[in-house]
Amino acid sequence: MGPLSGIRVIEMAGLAPAPYAGMILADFGADVVRIDRSPTTGSRPDPTRDFLARGKRSVGLNMKDPAGVDLLLRLIDKADVLIEPFRPGVMERLGVGPQVAMTRNPRLVYARLTGWGQTGPYAAMAGHDIDYIALSGALGLCGRKAESPVPPVNLVGDFAGGGMLCALGVVLALFERSRSNKGQIVDAAMVDGAAHLSSFLFGLFHAGLWAGERGANLLDTGAPFYDTYRTSDGGFMAVGAIEPQFYARLLEGLGLDANTMPHQMDRESWEATRERFAQVFAGKTRREWTQVFDGTDACVAPILELGEAADHPHNLARSTFIGGIDGARMPAPAPRLSRTPGSGSASAPISGADTDSVFAEVGVSAEFIAELRSRGAAG
DSSP states (O other): OOOOTOOEEEEEOOHHHHHHHHHHHHHTTTTEEEEEEEEEEEOOOTTTTSSTTTOOOEEEEESSSHHHHHHHHHHHTTEEEEOSSSSSTTHHTTTTTTTHHHOOOTTOOEEEEEEOSSSTTTTTTTHHHHHHHHHHSSSSSSSTTTTTOOOOOTTTIIIIIIIIIHHHHHHHHHHHHHHHHHOOOEEEEEEHHHHHTHHHHHHHTTTOOSSSSSSSSSTOOOOOOEEEEEEETTTTTEEEEEEEHHHHHHHHHOOOGGGHHHHHOOGGGHHHHHHHHHHHTTSOOOOHHHHHHHHHHEEEOOOOOOTTGGSSHHHHHHTEEEEEEGGGGOOOOOSOOSSSSSOOOOOOTTTTTTTHHHTTTTTTTHHHHHHHHHTBBBB
């Protein structure tokens, strides 16, 4: 029994951030029902059948048919949460906006997950993760000195600033509802979330402790002791030896004499130190350097590829990855709760596979569903 057991979530199908928010809730016990577009002919592979769909059920509905809209409203009547990933106004045009839904179900938590948010001059514009983190200030932090900013794939906007903070907003609203017995709207914008994730660095900047120039600071590859280095076999090692005692262990592992090296915080010597580190790291394989630094406080770790991470001894010991969809190993639920831990399901729904069973739970007859299916209103 997960901590969200008994919570019914309606997730309007979308890409990346909204499914991730739904996955977090499903991992911790919520009954997440994804609303997929009704297939037009026969069965077909579900384009969103991936790790983000784990533990969910799927209903196929044609939202262009009034009967499909009515069925969605009947589900919303019995739901605790609705997550929608569309631009502002789309749900209203469908007839299932928050005013309609929350009038019918005042206890509903209505989560709206977008890039730009529900208000502001950019609200109606298209965009992707890279655009949202650009406007937040986060993208400008990423990259090397005198080079273009490098997007950290879509982790900061889509998943951390979007899906994760949306899930947090849902849980906060559910907690408040336990006191007020009232639902509320969650406006989760990726631009807001990416800015929020950067709070620490904004603080350093305003305190004069973070240079405006990219790649010139302690944590953005400006420092040679917080960087990555290529090994002789083409692999890479990550170095994060910030504290003096950890830096001493780094030099020891590299076989460098601290008495002949510039002081760690001598910024004028950082480039020369980086070049020296690069030369030394290039002398051994990634495996050899891992053996040198494992078990030490040098703050050095091998940089693993996606296909390698699940097999690392530490990840194996902690079961950081678990058996997943079609046998592929996937990340386990996080964080870990001692009494009511999350549980990552090894199955994901085919689009519309649960239409009959889900609607039976809210009193819709099999005959009526069959009729709607015959005319394309349900999948």
